[in-house]
Amino acid sequence: MSEKQEMIKVDKLNKSFGDLHVLKDIDMTVTESDVVVLIGASGSGKSTLLRCLNFLEMKNSGKIIIEGEQVEKDTHNLNEIRQRVGMVFQHFNLFPHKTVLGNVIEAPTQVKGLQKEQAILEGKRLLDKVGLADKYNVYPSTLSGGQKQRVAIARALAMKPDVMLFDEPTSALDPELVGEVLTTMKELAEEGMTMVVVTHEMGFAREVGDWVNYMHDGRIVESGKPNDLFDNPKEERTQAFLSSIL
Amino acid sequence: MESLLHFFDVFISSFDVFIDGLWITFKLSVASLIIAFIIGLFFAILKISNIKILEWIADAYIWIVRGTPLIVQIFILFYGLTDILLIPMFWAGVAGLAFHSGAYIAEIIRGAIQSIDKGQREAGSSLGMSKGLTMRRIILPQAFRRAVPSLGNQFIIGIKDSSLVSFIGMQDLFGVASTMGANSFDYLPYFFTVAVYYLLIVLVLTLAVNKIEKKLAASD
Ligand SMILES: Nc1ncnc2c1ncn2[C@@H]1O[C@H](COP(=O)(O)OP(=O)(O)O)[C@@H](O)[C@H]1O
Numbered sequence: 472m473s474e475k476q477e478m479i480k481v482d483k484l485n486k487s488f489g490d491l492h493v494l495k496d497i498d499m500t501v502t503e504s505d506v507v508v509l510i511g512a513s514g515s516g517k518s519t520l521l522r523c524l525n526f527l528e529m530k531n532s533g534k535i536i537i538e539g540e541q542v543e544k545d546t547h548n549l550n551e552i553r554q555r556v557g558m559v560f561q562h563f564n565l566f567p568h569k570t571v572l573g574n575v576i577e578a579p580t581q582v583k584g585l586q587k588e589q590a591i592l593e594g595k596r597l598l599d600k601v602g603l604a605d606k607y608n609v610y611p612s613t614l615s616g617g618q619k620q621r622v623a624i625a626r627a628l629a630m631k632p633d634v635m636l637f638d639e640p641t642s643a644l645d646p647e648l649v650g651e652v653l654t655t656m657k658e659l660a661e662e663g664m665t666m667v668v669v670t671h672e673m674g675f676a677r678e679v680g681d682w683v684n685y686m687h688d689g690r691i692v693e694s695g696k697p698n699d700l701f702d703n704p705k706e707e708r709t710q711a712f713l714s715s716i717l
Numbered sequence: 718m719e720s721l722l723h724f725f726d727v728f729i730s731s732f733d734v735f736i737d738g739l740w741i742t743f744k745l746s747v748a749s750l751i752i753a754f755i756i757g758l759f760f761a762i763l764k765i766s767n768i769k770i771l772e773w774i775a776d777a778y779i780w781i782v783r784g785t786p787l788i789v790q791i792f793i794l795f796y797g798l799t800d801i802l803l804i805p806m807f808w809a810g811v812a813g814l815a816f817h818s819g820a821y822i823a824e825i826i827r828g829a830i831q832s833i834d835k836g837q838r839e840a841g842s843s844l845g846m847s848k849g850l851t852m853r854r855i856i857l858p859q860a861f862r863r864a865v866p867s868l869g870n871q872f873i874i875g876i877k878d879s880s881l882v883s884f885i886g887m888q889d890l891f892g893v894a895s896t897m898g899a900n901s902f903d904y905l906p907y908f909f910t911v912a913v914y915y916l917l918i919v920l921v922l923t924l925a926v927n928k929i930e931k932k933l934a935a936s937d
């Protein structure tokens with residue numbers, strides 16, 4: 472049996488903003504094809520952790536290893552490593568001056584140098600996949616939140632990343648639009664995409680997640696398989712958090 | 718009534734000469750605003766470079782332009798460039814105007830760049846786009862759209878300010894009006910005439926900017 476690859480390994484990661492110590496000795500491993508869910512109260516450091524994994528924030532100490540490569544802020548191929556780690560933001564961050572298809576083909580053509588025809592072909596395939604076949608040529612401002620987020624997912628997938636990071640992808644959506652985005656993410660997980668997901672959707676975490684980390688005040692205080700962690704949380708703080716949101 | 722007829726008379730009979738002046742004003746404005754735009758973009762990027770020395774250079778430039786009258790800038794550049802560097806008068810005038818507008822355009826572009834949501838930059842980075850590529854493909858196109866009204870306004874100011882080159886002897890619209898007025902000792906009708914020309918230019922430009930704004934709004 473072939474061993475599954477470690478896609479991301481985090482070792483004693485610390486991050487501060489000025490005097491504010493936001494991430495404290497974070498250890499985490501993300502294995503190929505796994506869906507790791509991060510839960511925790513607002514301000515506990517979930518976004519910062521995700522942003523460190525994509526180097527939008529630079530760690531203060533510790534190790535971040537992406538597919539076996541230890542990455543520091545002066546790593547010369549940082550942008551190349553970022554291509555392998557896709558990110559989906561809470562507020563979509565689509566490019567408003569580009570069409571839906573324009574958003575999706577931007578990085579493949581500009582960064583990877585893919586031929587435009589080829590990029591369009593693949594971009595359309597991705598948009599079809601996320602259920603937006605009729606929206607190629609419209610601008611993002613005409614879309615609903617759920618549609619925007621699915622474009623953002625297609626845009627990230629267009630770079631053929633090995634890992635996808637999601638930072639509360641459904642938190643900015645009207646409740647009736649949450650399902651369509653979660654469905655897209657679930658399909659992605661079923662295809663074997665490695666994912667790290669910050670979410671408050673406990674149903675999704677339980678159903679799709681392979682592993683759950685509960686963060687409190689900059690630390691991962693408990694982690695486990697979804698059913699174990701949700702049904703038998705060992706830490707008092709985890710129990711308190713879970714009962715506060717359920 | 719009498720004087721109104723006289724004004725029309727002057728307006729029509731001076732048409733040929735003013736057209737020459739209009740052409741000079743046009744060339745001067747277009748050249749100086751294109752160069753001012755390039756200067757402005759350059760200093761805007763210095764200002765957001767996060768490199769202290771480059772920021773200081775941009776600050777110094779903007780401080781000098783803001784702190785001295787345009788007419789002084791035009792004279793210094795005119796005498797400096799034509800006497801010392803033997804540059805033709807037209808280009809000395811262009812340099813003076815561009816030097817001046819460039820600072821205001823720099824501030825407009827810098828403000829527009831900084832007004833773009835930082836999520837745009839992060840989206841670019843997360844896709845593996847370099848800083849420069851993100852700036853060129855993602856941030857600047859949005860910043861320019863946002864800056865269109867202010868840039869249009871600055872262009873209008875630039876065209877009106879170009880009248881000051883008449884003081885270094887150029888026969889632009891205002892230069893023509895001054896010369897004709899002085900030659901005939903009949904100033905007022907010529908200055909009214911030149912006012913009409915400026916009003917028409919500004920009207921055309923305002924309509925054009927409005928049209929561009931509408932078009933951009935439609936695609937947003
Ligand atoms: N760029 C920043 N500068 C200063 N403080 C920040 C910054 N980003 C996040 N923080 C702080 O770090 C802490 C963790 O934030 P965050 O990672 O966004 O938490 P979460 O995503 O779990 O809500 C918060 O106290 C927040 O105010």
Ligand SMILES: [Mg+2]
Nearest residue numbers: 517518519639
């Ligand atoms: Mg967050």
